[in-house]
Amino acid sequence: MTHSRERWYRTLFWASAVYDITLGIVFMFFYRPVFSALGIEDTLPEYTSFLSLIAAFLFVIGVAYALIARGDLERNRDLIAVGILYKAAYFFVALWYLIAGVYPHIIFFAVFGLADLAFGIAMTECWWYLARLESARSDG
Numbered sequence: 001m002t003h004s005r006e007r008w009y010r011t012l013f014w015a016s017a018v019y020d021i022t023l024g025i026v027f028m029f030f031y032r033p034v035f036s037a038l039g040i041e042d043t044l045p046e047y048t049s050f051l052s053l054i055a056a057f058l059f060v061i062g063v064a065y066a067l068i069a070r071g072d073l074e075r076n077r078d079l080i081a082v083g084i085l086y087k088a089a090y091f092f093v094a095l096w097y098l099i100a101g102v103y104p105h106i107i108f109f110a111v112f113g114l115a116d117l118a119f120g121i122a123m124t125e126c127w128w129y130l131a132r133l134e135s136a137r138s139d140g
Contacts, residue, residue: 001133006073009126013069016083016119017062023112024059028052038105061086077130080123087120 026034031051035041044051065083068076094113097103 001073001129005129009073010069012119012122012126013065013083016123017065017069019115019119020058020062020065022062024055024057024062026055027058028055031055038107040105073126074130074134077127077134080127080130084120084123084127087116087123090116091120 031048032041032044035044061083064079068079068083073080091113094109094116098109098113103109
């Protein structure tokens with residue numbers, strides 16, 4: 001792997017780590033001001049524990065991306081696959097709610113959904129590259 005490609009992949013996973021850790025912290029502790037700023041505080045449920053759980057998951061996957069970024073990319077290929085699935089999950093759920101017309105605010109798709117799509121595509125390219133690299137080494 002070239003130094004520039006490795007640097008790009010590490011930057012990708014560091015950026016995703018910062019993005020998800022930040023969102024995790026914001027939605028864990030400051031979801032009310034965020035929903036209020038978006039003008040959708042009336043969409044908050046009476047019990048917000050599921051928001052805290054989602055925020056905790058965001059934080060944890062952000063930590064996982066940081067571990068991928070600082071570790072051996074080739075050995076972490078399985079974890080990269082989990083990260084791709086996580087990004088795809090948010091994107092497709094966001095898309096589903098957008099199509100269904102029951103979105104509380106477009107920002108949840110236009111910013112978060114499209115960001116996760118972009119991260120997911122880039123991570124998929126990384127995963128495929130590492131798979132081809134492994135295959136080339138085993139072939140010979």
